[in-house]
Amino acid sequence: MSLISERLYEAWSKMLDKLESWLDILVINLPNIFIALVVFIIVLVTSKYLSKLILRLLQRSNLQRSMKSLISKLVSVLVILIGLFLILGILNLSKTLNTILAGAGVAGLAVGLALQGALANTYSGIILSYVKYVKFGDWIESNGFEGEVIDIDLRTVTVKQADNNLVYIPNKLVIENPIKNFSSTSQSKVILECGVDYSSDLEFVKELTVSTLHEAFEEVKKKEDVIFLYEGFGDSSINFKVLFQINSTSALEVAKAKTEAMIVLKKAFDGNDINIPFPIRTLDFPEGFNILSKENNNKE
Structure with a gap:
């Protein structure tokens, strides 16, 4: 011890x-x-x-x-x-x-x-901070997401979508993948697709569509600014595409203009008995075929 x-x-x-x-x-x-x-x-x-x-x-x-x-x-x-x-x-x-x-x-x-x-995202963030084709306030589409650029830091590009949701895209993905910048020009193109019944007067449909959009949108100064193209014969309708431009680079404004165009065209078509058909299917029975007698035999 x-x-x-x-x-x-x-x-x-x-x-x-x-x-x-x-x-x-x-x-x-x-x-x-x-x-x-x-x-x-x-x-x-x-x-x-x-x-x-x-x-x-x-x-x-x-x-x-x-x-x-x-x-x-x-x-x-x-x-x-x-x-x-x-x-x-x-x-x-x-x-x-x-x-x-x-x-x-x-x-x-x-x-x-x-x-x-993380280092790759940091390096990509420095590049994005220096380049001019992506900047604050631009409306872009990248990696399947579309919205307004509200922040670019050393890790992510923050995009605010039309529904006010925020999407954080890693800088590396933005650099390595294609970027669609809707703000690179002062105007955006509105594209609307539709179809009319086979019984419609195609010349009248074209003239009515162009005139309606010319009157509805201030940006369309003359009828020649509206591009109207028939695309082909569909299963239930003759399909066409119409294009015009608005003075905005926001995809949200483009969507609003497309909505307004659909409303005014539908009213114009209804007022002139032009039908936008539902998908339909025509059944062609052989000559002499009586469907009523066929049903009666089945009942017996």
Whole structure:
């Protein structure tokens, strides 16, 4: 028991000596810790202020809003990193700094392998922030989703659809797949398909359709602006396609214009006894076939 007691006493003494040495180091470095804390606060405030200042200065440039935001964030991160190096120097942790820098290469390789997808999205986000064919406010279609671009960050492109739902598309998919930008021109084309009965006067249908759309939409300055094309003979109708343009790049406005065109054409067709037929099927019985006598025989 005496041997165990001696060892416990010796361990306890070593622990107290260690704690005393740590306390001495803490007291000696207390001014440095206070200075490092002050520097840390100053760095945080400075990074926030510089980020806002850079963003305000970039508002005068022709860069996209996403690129301006990216630059301001990078400046903020750079200021914080510089402040971190200063704090490590104040705390006499230069050896720790060297160790961090030495291990950064190995850690960077491991992180790069683990975050390939995230890094690809980040790189794609930088590209999207720089290019001009996709910018804030554009109405685009990408990866099967259509809507207004309301945000481009380092991970996703945020698209607001016509029903106000938000779709977050990874930047990598936007870069690698085709993009349809409805806002690249000042006008959008409205396409409407329909069909009329085989007994209809095709020349009259064409003239009525063109005149109706010319009167219904201010953008259609003259009848020649409406393109009317018969597409073929369908099972139940003679099908046609009509095209005209409106002064909007929003897909929602295109959908509204198409709805309005359907309403005015239906009224015009009804007022002139032009039938838009349902799908029908014609039965052709052999000559002399009497369906009533056939039914009577079955009853007997």
